[in-house]
Amino acid sequence: MSIAVVRGAAAFGARPAIVDRAGTHDYDALLAAAHGVARALLDDARDLAEARVAFMVEPGFDYVATQWGIWLAGGVAVPLCLSHPEPELDYVLQDTGARLIVASRGQVGRLESLAQRADALLLTAGARSARPAPTAGSAPLPDIGLDRRAMILYTSGTTSRPKGVVTTHGNLLAQIDSLVEAWEWSPHDRILHVLPLHHTHGVLNALLCALGAGASCEMTGGFDAHAVWRRFGAGGITLFMAVPTIYVKLIQAWRDMPRDEAARVAAGCRSLRLMVSGSAALPVTTFEAWRSITGHTLLERYGMTEIGMALSNPLHGERRPGTVGQLLPGVVAELRDEAGAVAAPGDAGEIHVRGPGVFLEYWQRPDATRDAFRDGWFGTGDVALVENGYWRLLGRNSVDIIKTGGYKVSALEIEEALRAHPAVRDCAIVGIEDEEWGERIVAAVVGQGDNVPDESELSGFLASRLAPYKLPRRWLLVDELPRNVMGKVTKPDVKRLFT
């Protein structure tokens, strides 16, 4: 899909594709707008030939028209995060070398100086969507093979700066096909989409699967607990996907509602056929509370930007809380011990994955790409075991990766940013367990000389450099960081400072 989604869309013609604040848009309108975007991007060129095109557009029709337009023109789509401060956006623009940027009217102002610095052409989204569909006389759009690069999503990891995960059209097609089959997507589905559109959960699972199946995707803004409940209450939604934090927030909001309203919105959930949780561990208490409120048994699944989705509880059959089910169609995975040998049945090991959905490379990081694979198998860094046929995640093998609100954050990236503050001699960032956020980011800081860092000063300093979801939520000033005999900071001891 990817480009295959775009090619397949003509068959869905007048069916509703996107519902956003401006109204309902059918597949024909989406295709016409995407062609307009492609022509504008191509200008006189025949093929963007995998040029990276960064775009910053709010969820809705223009976002999708831009994404599809980039693909039709032969470009690589690089969605920018709406909440990123300038330095993070600048990093992505520099790293991808994007010379074309598309921004919605509301975002153009933020991107002007960045585009200048990147020597990139800045186009306005939406302005082009009113253009007529291609006429018979216009040059044909390029023919895009499935082995071509399609998208770069930035993901934090064990390096201090985020890496660009490159997927081909073929990778995306495999990832989408797998989920459309497993979760039985159909043109009769209508998903309520509340996730950010710079990560795989929102882009692939919720948006592209819907459009690949000819279903409708409602995107009327980001996440707002009351708006979601109101929408459930109005009926007509068949699918919902979210991270555990969203379910926790929905449960909190539901408990605070007047009882008659609570009963009404919960009853509205009857129109849904599937509610999915993923991106972080779903607490069993949340699984149970959700079932008692809505009657729905959440389907928990496991995936990663680099591989798409790999494991899922069944659509039909028992969904076992605390597990991520079984292998999805087309996915091959095995558990390996620390020495790289396949783990004995019943033993824990690191999940290794292969298959057509596995990404191509980290953008311009051949060493990182090489290190991530062992004999063609991608090492996820997640440790699991198989228990009575169901896979159970046990944790990650890096303490420097934090999952907060479903976002993956690198402790090393925050530490590096914080050490640039003149009042900080040293620091350690860890994630501590949290009912609402999964993990909450906290910081232990050693001051420089007589300079005692002030918490709000440090927060402000980081906020101008890092995304809001990467900011520490608690601060502790310490004389020294706990270290082992080798002098290395011991993160488990840092965590204990906060309990």
Ligand code: MLC
């Ligand atoms: C925000 N806040 C946090 C926080 N994020 N506090 C602690 N920890 C965090 N991580 C605080 C803010 O400072 C603010 O506080 C208040 O919460 C509301 O902020 P917000 O930004 O308005 O929050 P909200 O919109 O409610 O965001 C929560 C969320 C969001 C869950 C909707 O985090 C989100 O969209 N998460 C999804 C991420 C995602 O898509 N991950 C998928 C990655 S792909 P105050 O005091 O100002 O009120 C992947 C692969 C796979 O993982 O398997 O899917």
Ligand code: AMP
């Ligand atoms: P990302 O790099 O943002 O794509 O996040 C991928 C990571 O999210 C995986 O490596 C896991 O650590 C985590 N993850 C995804 N789904 C689940 C789940 N159901 N339970 C626990 N962790 C999950």
